[in-house]
Amino acid sequence: MQLGVCYYPEHWPRERWAQDARDMVDAGIRVVRIGEFAWSRLEPTSGQLEFAWLDDAVSVLADAGLKIVMGTPTATPPKWLVDAHPEILAVDENGAVRGYGSRRHYCFSSPVYRTLSERIVSLMAERYAQHPAIMAWQTDNEYGCHDTILSYSVAARARFPQWLAARYGSVEALNEAWGSVFWSMEVTDFTQVEAPVGTVTEPHPAIVLDYRRFCSDMVVEYNRLQVDTLRTAGVSVDIVHNFMGLFTEFDHFDVARDLDIASWDSYPLGFLERGAHDEATKGFYRQQGHPDFAGFHHDLYRAMCKGRWWVMEQQPGPVNWAISNAAPLPGMVRLWSHEAFAHGAEVVSYFRWRQAPFAQEQMHAGLLRPDGTPASAWPELLQVRDELAAMAMHDDASAQIEAPARERAPVALMFDYASIWACQIQPHAENFDALELHLSWYSALRRLGLDIDIVSPCDDVTGYPLVVLPCQVIADDALAARLCSARNSGSRIVIGARSGSRTADLRIPDQLAPGALTALTGVTVDRVDGLRPAAEPALTLTNGHRGHALRWRDMLDMQRTTASVLSRFDDGEPAILQQNSVSYLTAWLDEDSLLAVLEAECRDADIATVALPQGVRLRRRGTLCFAFNYAPESRWLPDGLMPESGRVTGNQQLPAAGVSIWRSDDLNVDTNK
Ligand code: GAL
Numbered sequence: 001m002q003l004g005v006c007y008y009p010e011h012w013p014r015e016r017w018a019q020d021a022r023d024m025v026d027a028g029i030r031v032v033r034i035g036e037f038a039w040s041r042l043e044p045t046s047g048q049l050e051f052a053w054l055d056d057a058v059s060v061l062a063d064a065g066l067k068i069v070m071g072t073p074t075a076t077p078p079k080w081l082v083d084a085h086p087e088i089l090a091v092d093e094n095g096a097v098r099g100y101g102s103r104r105h106y107c108f109s110s111p112v113y114r115t116l117s118e119r120i121v122s123l124m125a126e127r128y129a130q131h132p133a134i135m136a137w138q139t140d141n142e143y144g145c146h147d148t149i150l151s152y153s154v155a156a157r158a159r160f161p162q163w164l165a166a167r168y169g170s171v172e173a174l175n176e177a178w179g180s181v182f183w184s185m186e187v188t189d190f191t192q193v194e195a196p197v198g199t200v201t202e203p204h205p206a207i208v209l210d211y212r213r214f215c216s217d218m219v220v221e222y223n224r225l226q227v228d229t230l231r232t233a234g235v236s237v238d239i240v241h242n243f244m245g246l247f248t249e250f251d252h253f254d255v256a257r258d259l260d261i262a263s264w265d266s267y268p269l270g271f272l273e274r275g276a277h278d279e280a281t282k283g284f285y286r287q288q289g290h291p292d293f294a295g296f297h298h299d300l301y302r303a304m305c306k307g308r309w310w311v312m313e314q315q316p317g318p319v320n321w322a323i324s325n326a327a328p329l330p331g332m333v334r335l336w337s338h339e340a341f342a343h344g345a346e347v348v349s350y351f352r353w354r355q356a357p358f359a360q361e362q363m364h365a366g367l368l369r370p371d372g373t374p375a376s377a378w379p380e381l382l383q384v385r386d387e388l389a390a391m392a393m394h395d396d397a398s399a400q401i402e403a404p405a406r407e408r409a410p411v412a413l414m415f416d417y418a419s420i421w422a423c424q425i426q427p428h429a430e431n432f433d434a435l436e437l438h439l440s441w442y443s444a445l446r447r448l449g450l451d452i453d454i455v456s457p458c459d460d461v462t463g464y465p466l467v468v469l470p471c472q473v474i475a476d477d478a479l480a481a482r483l484c485s486a487r488n489s490g491s492r493i494v495i496g497a498r499s500g501s502r503t504a505d506l507r508i509p510d511q512l513a514p515g516a517l518t519a520l521t522g523v524t525v526d527r528v529d530g531l532r533p534a535a536e537p538a539l540t541l542t543n544g545h546r547g548h549a550l551r552w553r554d555m556l557d558m559q560r561t562t563a564s565v566l567s568r569f570d571d572g573e574p575a576i577l578q579q580n581s582v583s584y585l586t587a588w589l590d591e592d593s594l595l596a597v598l599e600a601e602c603r604d605a606d607i608a609t610v611a612l613p614q615g616v617r618l619r620r621r622g623t624l625c626f627a628f629n630y631a632p633e634s635r636w637l638p639d640g641l642m643p644e645s646g647r648v649t650g651n652q653q654l655p656a657a658g659v660s661i662w663r664s665d666d667l668n669v670d671t672n673k
Contacts, residue, residue: 001341001388003381004031004069004349005367006313009057010041011356016372017057020353021064027367027378028385031347032061033312036071036141037103039120040078051127062133069240069312069349070134072124072226074117075141076103081116088113090151093197102360103141104148108218109156117222118229125233136238138312139226142265143241149215149249152195156218161190163214177505178206205425206506212421216250220258227258242312245271245297248435251417253456256304264301265313265351268294268336273322276436284615284632287329288657291617291630292443294336296454298343299442300415303454311340313351316377317365325363327376331657334380335628338387338659342619342626350377387649391624391661407622409451410607412464413442416457419473422502429530429551434471437496437588441470444595448602449610449618461486465605468494468598472517475500480516483582487520492605493582494598495521497554513554514584522563522579523586529553529573531588539575539593541567543600547593549575554586610638616654625664629654 005024009017024032034057043049061068077088082100090098090107098105106113128134143149168174171187180186185204187193196203196211227239238260243252245264256262268289272282277290285291301309316333318325333350340348350367357370369375415438423434445452445468453464457479461467467486472479472495487493500514500521509515513525529552531537536548549569556574563579569587576597577584583601602609612618615631618641627642627650629635637652642662650660 001345001392002030002347003028003337003385003388004033004310004312004347005029005353006033006349006351007061007353008037008356009034009060010038010053012354014053014056017060018064021061021066024066024353025064027381028388030065030067031069031135031349032066032353033069033071033138033349034058034061035124036073036138037076039073039076039081042073042124043078043120045080046084049123051123055127058128058131058133062131066133067135068131068133069136069138070124070128071138072117072121072140072230074106074120074139074226075145077106077113077116085112085116087154088116089153090148091153091156093150093152095152095198098148098151102146104146106148107151107153107155108143108149108215108222109151109153109159111155114222114225118225121226121229122233125230125235129230129234129236134237136240136261137230137235138263139223139230139239139241139259141242142244143219143223143255144247144249145244147249149219150212151215152197156215157195159218160195160211160214161193163217164193164210165190167210177507178204179507180204208425209418209421209506212249212425213251213418216254216417219250220254223255224258238308240310240312243301245293246274246435248417248420252301252304253417253458259305261308261310261346262301262304263310263312263347264297266294266297266311266336266340267313267315267319268332269315269326269328270319270322273324276433276439285630287326288332288615288630288632289336291615291628292439292446294339295343295446295617295619296439296442298340298345299413299452299454302344303415303456303459307344309345310347310349311345312347312349314340314348315365316350316352316367316381317375318363319365320361320363329632329657330376331380331655331659333377334384335630335657335659337380337384338626338661339617339619339628341388342621342624342628344621350381387661391648408464409453410464410605411445411450411452411466411468411602412455412459412461413438413445413452414457414461414467414469414472415454416472416474418504419471422473422506423471423498425506428528430532432530432551432588434473438470440591440594441468441496441598444591444598446617447595447612448599449612450602450607451618451620461491462489464491465607466492466494466601468496469499470496472496472499473502474504474506475514475516476504477516480520483517483520487581491581492601493520494601495582495584497552497586497588501525512557520579520582521577521584522561522582523577523584524557524560525554525586526557527555529555536590537569537571537573537587539567539569539587539589541576541593541596541600543596545593545596547590547596549587549589551588553588556586610641612638623663624648625662627654627660629656629658632656634658 354368500517563577646663
C-alpha cells in the first residue's frame, strides 16, 4: 500500500524540484507520475528533441528516493504536429472536426497518428527503459475523456468496412446477421456500409452496435501499439493505463488485457454532480461523494488485470470541472485513500502535487496551494502516511496486506459493456440507464455490508455463493452454460429484467427473451411495459414489503413460464420468479425493494449480512476490516461488529468522514475463502 502523486516538473521552476521531491518523501509519497502531457516540451518543433530537462527531473526525483511512473505524452499532440497532419483529428457525429486547443484531439483510427505515437513512445522508451527509478509506464491518459471514442473521420470510415469484413467474412453473413433487408439496407460490398450518422431517422441499431464495437477495438489496437512499442524498446516494468469513472464508451476488459495494472482516476465529488442520484441524495453527500461511487469503480477495475489495480488520480480538494465543485468535508481525502486500499489498491496517487495558477485547471486543488504551501488535504495525507506505517508494522497485518487483492468476495456482479451499449442504442423506456441500474444493485449489496467482485461475462463464476446479473442484455449459450455449471455447483443466481433479450447481433432471440437464459430462468417474456417517470406499478414482496417498479417491466408469457412466482405487482403481473436457485426479477425495482430481495437471496445463500446505518460501508482486506462513514454526521456501527481487541484506528462510533479499521479473524461475511 503506497502513496503517490501526479507531478508536472515542466510547470515549475527547476530550482523548486528538489524541494518538491524532498517534501513528497517526507509526506510519505513513494510514487510519482510524470510526463503524460509534456510533448511540446519534449519536441517543441518537429524532430527537435529536448529530453535533457526530463533527464534532469527524473534524476532529481530518483535521487530523493522516489519511484517514477512515466506517462507517454500522446493525449496532447502539439501544434506543429496537428498543423502538419490535420487528418489525425477526430470528427464528431455532425461532421465537425474536433480541433486543436485543449487535449485528446486525435482519432484512434488514424494510421498517421499511430505512426507518430509509436515514434514518440519509442524515443521515450529507448531513453528511459533501463532507468532503475522507473517502476511503471502509463500509456497515454484517460482514453475517451471528453467524449473522444466515437469518431467519424475519414480514417475511421475507411477502416470500418475492413473491420466488418474481418468480423463477418462475407456480406451475405453481414446482411443476414443484421437483418439488413429491413428498409432495403442490404449491401453487396463491405465498403457500402456507412458510419451510422447523418441518417434521416434512427440508424440501423446493429450497425450502431458494431460501430461502437469497432471504435472500442480501435482503442484496444492503439493501446496495444503503445504497449508493444514500450516492450520492443526494452521496457520490462509494469504498464498501466488510467481509466475513468462513469465511463463505458469502450470495453475496458479488452483494453486491460494488454496491461499489467488497471488504474482509474477517482473524483468522488465531481462524479456525484454528474451522476444520476436525486437532488436530496446529492445534497446529503455533497462534500463526501456517494458511498458506492468509488467502491464500484475500485471493484470494476480490480476485475481487469487479475486483481492488480491502482488509483492513479485521487481528488485531494475541489475539482474544476463539475457543475458546482464542493470542497471535501474534512477527513474525506483520508477516507477515500483508505477505502481504495481496503478494496485492494496497490497505490493511491493524488492529482495533483501543486495547484496550477494558470490554464484550464487553475481552480483544481492540489496537495499544495498555487503558492507552494500545504493545501487542506495535507494533514490528512500525513495522517494516512502514519496509519499505513502503523498497519505495516503489525506483523500479521502486513502479511495480509501483501497479496490480498485476489481474494474472492461472496458475491459476483456481472458487468458487460456491450449490454450497456445495447440499452443506449434502443432504450425503449425513458431514463433507462443500464450503468445506473448496475450501480443500484451494487449499492443494495454494499448496504448489506458485503464485499463484491465485479466479473465480466467471460469469467468463470463457479464457487461464488451468489452471482447477480443486473442487466445482461446480450447473452449467449456459452454464458448460459457457465451460469448453469455455477448453479449446479451450489451458486445462487439472480438475473435482472431485460437480460438475454438480444443476441450479439442485436436481434430478438429465436426463443424470445431471455433467449439463451430461458432454460436457466424458466421464464419467457411476452412483452415489455416501458414505464414513464411517474408510472411506478406497486408490488408486495414475500416478506410483506411494499415497493414499486420504475422505468421497465417485463411481462411474461405464463403459458411458457415454468418458474414459480414469488411476488406479484398489484395488477397481477409477476415480479419475482424462481427456479432451482435461479431468480428472475421482471422489473427495475426501487432501492429498498431491491435490497429486500437481495437480502433474502443472501440468506438462502448462507451469506451473513449486516444492516448498516445510512452512509456507512464496510470492506475487508485480508484480516483487516474497514468501516467508512460517508454521512455528514456521526454513525454507530452495529453492536458486535468491531471487536474490542485488534483495533487499528477508530471506534464503534464513526464521526462524519470517519474511518475505523480493525483486525478480525472471524469474518463471517467473507464465507468463500
Ligand atoms: C483527469 C485527468 C487529469 C486532470 C484531472 C482533473 O480526468 O486525467 O489530467 O484533468 O482529470 O480532475
